Amino acid sequence: MTILLLGKDGQVGWQLQRSLAPHGRVVACGRSECDLADPDRLRQVLRATRPKVIVNAAAYTAVDKAEAEPAAAWRINAEAPAALAAEAAASGALLAHYSTDYVYDGGKTTPWVESDPTGPLGVYGQSKLAGEEAIRAAACRSLIFRTSWVFDARGGNFVKTILRLAREKESLNVVDDQIGAPTPAALIATVTGLALALLRRGESLAAGESRLYHLAAARPVSWCAFARTIVTLAGAMPGFDLRLEPEAIRAIGAAEYPTPARRPVNSCLDCSRLENDFGLQMPDWQPYLERMLHMLAAR
Numbered sequence: 476m477t478i479l480l481l482g483k484d485g486q487v488g489w490q491l492q493r494s495l496a497p498h499g500r501v502v503a504c505g506r507s508e509c510d511l512a513d514p515d516r517l518r519q520v521l522r523a524t525r526p527k528v529i530v531n532a533a534a535y536t537a538v539d540k541a542e543a544e545p546a547a548a549w550r551i552n553a554e555a556p557a558a559l560a561a562e563a564a565a566s567g568a569l570l571a572h573y574s575t576d577y578v579y580d581g582g583k584t585t586p587w588v589e590s591d592p593t594g595p596l597g598v599y600g601q602s603k604l605a606g607e608e609a610i611r612a613a614a615c616r617s618l619i620f621r622t623s624w625v626f627d628a629r630g631g632n633f634v635k636t637i638l639r640l641a642r643e644k645e646s647l648n649v650v651d652d653q654i655g656a657p658t659p660a661a662l663i664a665t666v667t668g669l670a671l672a673l674l675r676r677g678e679s680l681a682a683g684e685s686r687l688y689h690l691a692a693a694r695p696v697s698w699c700a701f702a703r704t705i706v707t708l709a710g711a712m713p714g715f716d717l718r719l720e721p722e723a724i725r726a727i728g729a730a731e732y733p734t735p736a737r738r739p740v741n742s743c744l745d746c747s748r749l750e751n752d753f754g755l756q757m758p759d760w761q762p763y764l765e766r767m768l769h770m771l772a773a774r
Contacts, residue, residue, distance in 0.1 A: 476676060477502060479526035481509060481559075482533030486627035487573060490664035491532055498671055502526065506533070511555035512547065521562045528676055529563055530571045530667065531556060534603070538577070541598040542735040548598050553605035560613030569616045569677025571667060576623035576655060576691070578604040581739025586695075588745045589621075589687045597736035607687070614683040618670060620663065620690040623742050624701075626763075627660035628770045633698070637705045638771070641719035651699035651726035655742030656691040659763035666690055666755065673753055688752070689744035692760035699726040708765055714772030 476499035482488035483503035495501045502524050509520045511533050521529070534552055535541060541548040556572055563570040577600035578593045595601045610617050626632040634657075640647055670688075674680060696704070703724050709715040729738065746757045 476500065476528070477524060477526045478528045478530060479521065479524050480504065480530045480532065481511065482531065485532055485534075486625055486630040486632065486660040487663050488532035489629045490627065490660045491530060491667060494664040494668035495530065495671075498668060498676060499528070511551045514554065514558050517555060517558055518562060521559070521566075525566065526568055528569045528571065528671065529559055531559055532573060534573065535599070538597065538599045538738075539735040541602065545598045545602075548602045549605070552599070552602035553609060556606035557609035557613065560610040560615045560617065563617070564613045564615035564683075567616075569618070569680065570610060571618045571620070571671070572606070572610055573663070574607050574619055574621045575600060575603045576621060576742040576744055577739060578607070578621065579739050579742070581653075581741045583741055586743040586745035587689070587741075589689060589748055596739060599736060611685045615685075616677050616680040616683065617685040618674075619685065619687045620667070621687070621744060622658050622663055622689075623655045623691045623744055624657045625660055625663065626657055626767065628767045629660075633657075633701070634705055634764065634767065637702045638709060638715070638717075641706050641709065641717040643718065645718050646723045646725065647702070647719055648725045648727045648732065649699040649702045650729050650732055651697045652728050653738050653740055653742065654695050654697050656693065656695045656744065657701055657760045657764070658690070658692045659760060659767070661763060662692060662758065663690055666749070666753075669755070670753060688749040689746045690749055691744040691746055691757065692763070693757045694759050694761075695743045697726075699724060704761065705764065705768075709768050709772075712768060712772050715768075
């Protein structure tokens with residue numbers, strides 16, 4: 476069985492190369508092999524590969540930049556998934572795709588469930604939601620995973636940004652009134668592999684069936700609390716030369732740190748549907764963070 480993985484060089488894509496390997500022959504493509512902004516090339520790769528499973532880990536993820544580049548975000552996050560879904564519907568392939576907590580407006584005070592109304596606040600979330608809708612409209616067999624605050628030792632993310640700033644600064648302001656769950660890319664990849672196995676690579680899905688799941692680690696925190704944890708753990712390890720102390724990280728409101736794109740106040744995702752359907756329990760993110768820091772310290 477052939478599995479086509481798109482976005483192999485990203486945080487989730489890199490981890491997926493490991494988790495998908497036991498399930499078949501993985502054809503992993505990065506932007507140089509298959510740019511999602513080029514629909515003709517995308518179709519060529521799909522028809523040449525003839526995969527039974529398509530896993531799309533590629534996306535336009537620059538949340539603030541998307542406000543100035545809506546066409547680029549829409550092309551990759553909405554139009555490319557639509558093309559993938561159309562090809563999957565025609566060939567009978569299963570499409571696994573990743574979406575975001577930013578499809579919600581953040582106004583709810585409890586964790587979001589999959590049936591809650593969406594209301595993205597910016598171009599990034601709007602384009603990702605359009606991608607979801609296009610997949611469902613194509614009536615292919617599909618799995619859509621909404622996740623949040625992804626981090627990994629590979630690629631750029633909040634953890635690496637905080638570590639860089641902690642080497643440069645003796646004080647730092649971090650937003651404390653936005654809450655979500657930091658989610659390891661390794662967890663996303665592992666759950667994807669398990670889901671594929673339990674669904675027999677999609678064979679147990681009915682024709683045209685689309686399933687939507689929330690996939691995030693347990694124990695939501697604010698950005699500020701997350702930053703303090705990163706600095707506390709890294710500061711206790713050899714290999715990091717930090718100037719910043721955890722207590723020097725000042726909690727501020729989002730209004731004090733304006734950005735081009737608005738973020739949801741509450742990004743907490745309820746993962747009960749995923750846990751119940753696959754017999755899983757979402758783990759805490761901190762052990763994954765500790766492993767990541769050990770990996771970075773050893774470099």
